[in-house]
Amino acid sequence: MQALNLILAGIFLPLFPLGMIFNGLFQHTRNAWLRAALLLLWPLPGVWILSTMPAGISNGFLIWALFSAMLYGFRAVVVRDFGVWIGFLATSSWSLGWVTMGVTAKPHDLLLQVLAFSLPLALLAMLVAELERRYESAYAGVVSGVAQAQPRLAVALVVAVLAVIGSPLFPAFFSMLSTVANAVNRVPTAAVGLITVWLLWSWSGARLLQEMLVGPVAGVRHRDISRTIAGLYVLLFILLVITGLYTAEVML
Numbered sequence: 001m002q003a004l005n006l007i008l009a010g011i012f013l014p015l016f017p018l019g020m021i022f023n024g025l026f027q028h029t030r031n032a033w034l035r036a037a038l039l040l041l042w043p044l045p046g047v048w049i050l051s052t053m054p055a056g057i058s059n060g061f062l063i064w065a066l067f068s069a070m071l072y073g074f075r076a077v078v079v080r081d082f083g084v085w086i087g088f089l090a091t092s093s094w095s096l097g098w099v100t101m102g103v104t105a106k107p108h109d110l111l112l113q114v115l116a117f118s119l120p121l122a123l124l125a126m127l128v129a130e131l132e133r134r135y136e137s138a139y140a141g142v143v144s145g146v147a148q149a150q151p152r153l154a155v156a157l158v159v160a161v162l163a164v165i166g167s168p169l170f171p172a173f174f175s176m177l178s179t180v181a182n183a184v185n186r187v188p189t190a191a192v193g194l195i196t197v198w199l200l201w202s203w204s205g206a207r208l209l210q211e212m213l214v215g216p217v218a219g220v221r222h223r224d225i226s227r228t229i230a231g232l233y234v235l236l237f238i239l240l241v242i243t244g245l246y247t248a249e250v251m252l
Contacts, residue, residue, distance in 0.1 A: 002053070005049050005053060006061075008045065008046070008049055009046045009049040009050050009053075009098075010046075011046070012042060012043055012044070012045045012046030012047075012049070012094075013043055013046035013047070013050065013094045013095060013097040013098060013114075014068065014072075014091040014094055014095050015061075015064050015065060015068045015095060015098070016064075016067065016068040016071050016072070016095075019068065019072060019091035019095070022038075022042055022087065022090070022091055023084075023087040023088070023091060025038070026038060026039075026083075026086075026087045026090070027083065027084065027087060032125060032126050032128075032129030033126075035086075035122075035125040035129075036122035036123075036125045036126055037122075039086075039090055039118050039121045039122040039125060040118050040119070040122050042090075042094075043094045043097070043114045043118060044114070046094070046097065047097065047107070047110055047111050047114055050097065050098070050101050050107070050110060051101075051107035051110060051111075057098055057099075057101050057102035059102075059187075061098050061102070062098060062099055062102045062187065062190055064098075065095045065096060065097075065098035065099050065102075066096075066099060066190060066193035066194070066197070068091070068092070068095040069092045069093070069095045069096050069099075069193075069197045070092075070193065070196060070197055070200065071092075072088045072089075072091045072092035072095070073088070073089075073092045073196075073197045073200030073201055073204065074200055075088050076088040076089055076092065076200065076201070076204040077200060077203055077204040077207065079204075079208075080139055080140040080141060080208070080211065081138060081139045081140075082128045082131065082138035082139075082140075082208065082212070083125075083128055083132075083138055085204065085208055086121055086124060086125055086128065086164075089117075089121065089164055089165075089201060089204075090117070090118075090121050092197060092200075092201070093117040093121075093172070093201075094114060094117065096113070096179065096194070096197065097110050097113060097114055099179060099183065099190055099193075099194065100113050100175075100179050100182075102187065102190075103179065103182040103183045103185075103186045103187055103190065104178075104179075104182050108250070109175075109178065109250075109251055112171070112175060112247055112250060112251060113175040113179065115171070115243075116170075116171035116172045116174070116175040116243075116244075116247055117164065117171075117172050117175075119171065119240060119243070120160055120163035120164045120170065120171075120172065120240060121164055123160050123163070123233075123236060123240075124157075124160040124161065124163075124164055127153070127156055127157050127160055127233075128157075130153055130225060131143065131146070131153065131157070133222060134150065134153075134222045140208055140211035140212050141211060143212050144211065144212060144213075144214070144215035144216055144217070145213075145214065145215050145216050145217035146212050146213050147213040147214060148217055149217045149224075150224040150225070151224065152224045152225050152227070152230040153224055153225050154213050155230075156225070156230065156233045157209065157212075157213075158209060158213070159233075159237050160237075161205045161208075161209055162205075163237070163240055164201070164205065165198075165201040165202050165204075165205045166198060166201065166202075169241050169244050169245070170240055170241065170244045171240065171243045171244040171247045172244075173244065174244055174247040174248040174251060175247055175251060176194065176198055178251035179194060180194050180195060180198075
């Protein structure tokens with residue numbers, strides 16, 4: 001039974017190669033609302049399984065989780081499709097849940113970490129749907145010059161990506177900071193792996209945004225998002241920052 005639970009946890013908090021299940025399902029889901037729901041709900045069974053396991057996380061699973069996070073993070077660096085990038089960032093960040101449980105053994109911290117990444121990923125999935133509606137693609141190179149043609153959408157994309165990769169004030173930043181600090185005290189070598197993964201996320205996000213936001217303006221089918229929709233996203237980003245401050249208070 002414990003082996004089955006570990007396999008299930010490895011699917012929902014993806015360990016390589018089990019992450020291909022989520023990525024395959026995510027890429028075949030075209031509806032933006034279903035994608036957002038998938039990003040919010042997929043890791044929760046894994047959180048519940050790890051939280052109810054009587055034994056702690058062994059060093060073998062810590063190594064496996066860090067390897068998985070690095071691998072998916074590196075794959076995110078080389079992809080040029082925004083939708084694929086979201087899938088790889090999700091699997092990379094969720095796999096670190098094993099590390100969080102290994103260095104803190106606090107289910108509450110694990111849930112906060114998962115939500116810290118899932119919330120901005122779901123928001124980014126909605127923005128990418130707006131991008132695809134305007135360009136019929138979310139592929140860097142095919143889509144370019146977004147900052148000039150769609151300034152409000154471009155700003156929203158930048159802020160959402162910053163939230164996903166764990167920039168300051170957003171929940172993922174404080175979650176990663178807490179996990180790194182706990183790893184330094186208990187498993188110092190894991191802290192190096194965590195920082196490496198964090199750098200891979202930043203590198204991949206900056207590379208993808210640069211290719212999409214600058215360059216010649218590609219053909220646009222619709223106008224920029226309205227001021228009302230932009231204001232709604234601003235409100236959601238403010239709520240993310242507030243959630244980040246709560247995460248800092250609880251986890252640090």
